[in-house]
Amino acid sequence: MPMLELSHIESHYGRVQALHDISLHVEQGEIVALLGANGAGKSTVLRNVSGLVAPTRGEIRFKGEALERMSAEKIVRMGIAHVPEGRRIFPGLTVRENILIGSSPRGRVSRRELEADVEEMYGIFPDLRRLSNALGWSLSGGQQQMLAVARGLMSKPKLLMLDEPSLGLAPIIVQQLFATIRSIRERGTTVLLVEQNANMALSxxxxxxxxxxxxxxxxxxxxxxxxxxxxxxAYLGGKAAAPAG
Structure with a gap:
C-alpha cells in the first residue's frame, strides 16, 4: 500500500477547475517530485493533501485512511507537514521560537523532548544555531527557507511536503538545500517535492x-x-545532464 495515494482528484477555485483527474502515489521512503510550469496545478495538489483546499471529486488516502473530508489540523496530527511556498515564517519571533511553534500539532510534549528536538534541527541546519535569537525578519532568504523546513520537521512528520523550496535562492544555497532534502529522507521522512528547478529536483x-x-x-x-x-x-528547461546518483 502506498503511503500517499491520490485517485482521480479534481479541484476547483470557485468556477475555475485547477486539477483534472489527478492520480499519483508516494511510497514510504521515497522522494517524489511534482514538476511543471507556473499554473500547472502543483501547489494545488499539496493543498488538497494538507486539507487547505477540498477536492471536488476523487480520493486521497494516507496510509489507507481517507483525507479528503478531514480538517487540516487533523491531517497534520496524522503525520503530514506542508511547508508552503513563500516560507511564511513569523518575522517578529526568534528563530528558536519559530522552530518551537512547529511542535504544536504534537500536543503536550515535555521540555526535555522539545530541547532534544530543537538540537536535532540545529544539527540538520547548523546556520540556525548561531541565529537562534535572531528575529525572523532579519534572516536571508536561504536562512528563512531552512527555518521553514525545520519548523515543518518539528511536527515529526511521516510525509514532508515542500512547495518551491528553492524559489529566489542563490545557486550555492539551492545546492545546500537539496543536499539537506536528501539527508531528511535518509533520516526516515518521505518527501513530496514541488519544484520549478526540475534538474535539481530530479537529482x-x-x-x-x-x-x-x-x-x-x-x-x-x-x-x-x-x-x-x-x-x-517543454518543461525541464531544454537539454539536461543526467541526474546525480
Missing part, C-alpha cells in the same frame, strides 16, 4: 510527475523524464 528524486494545466502528462524515473525530449524541451 534527488526517486520518481517524478510532470503536470500541465492541472493534468499529469507523464511520470517516471529521473532518467526517463530527462530522456524524454518533448518533456525536457
Amino acid at each position: 534527488v528524486a526517486d520518481r517524478g510527475y510532470v503536470l500541465s494545466t492541472g493534468r499529469v502528462i507523464v511520470e517516471g524515473t529521473p532518467g526517463s523524464l530527462l530522456g524524454n525530449e518533448e518533456v525536457r524541451a
Whole structure:
C-alpha cells in the first residue's frame, strides 16, 4: 500500500477547475517530485493533501485512511507537514521560537523532548544555531527557507511536503538545500517535492510527475523524464545532464 495515494482528484477555485483527474502515489521512503510550469496545478495538489483546499471529486488516502473530508489540523496530527511556498515564517519571533511553534500539532510534549528536538534541527541546519535569537525578519532568504523546513520537521512528520523550496535562492544555497532534502529522507521522512528547478529536483528524486494545466502528462524515473525530449524541451528547461546518483 502506498503511503500517499491520490485517485482521480479534481479541484476547483470557485468556477475555475485547477486539477483534472489527478492520480499519483508516494511510497514510504521515497522522494517524489511534482514538476511543471507556473499554473500547472502543483501547489494545488499539496493543498488538497494538507486539507487547505477540498477536492471536488476523487480520493486521497494516507496510509489507507481517507483525507479528503478531514480538517487540516487533523491531517497534520496524522503525520503530514506542508511547508508552503513563500516560507511564511513569523518575522517578529526568534528563530528558536519559530522552530518551537512547529511542535504544536504534537500536543503536550515535555521540555526535555522539545530541547532534544530543537538540537536535532540545529544539527540538520547548523546556520540556525548561531541565529537562534535572531528575529525572523532579519534572516536571508536561504536562512528563512531552512527555518521553514525545520519548523515543518518539528511536527515529526511521516510525509514532508515542500512547495518551491528553492524559489529566489542563490545557486550555492539551492545546492545546500537539496543536499539537506536528501539527508531528511535518509533520516526516515518521505518527501513530496514541488519544484520549478526540475534538474535539481530530479537529482534527488526517486520518481517524478510532470503536470500541465492541472493534468499529469507523464511520470517516471529521473532518467526517463530527462530522456524524454518533448518533456525536457517543454518543461525541464531544454537539454539536461543526467541526474546525480
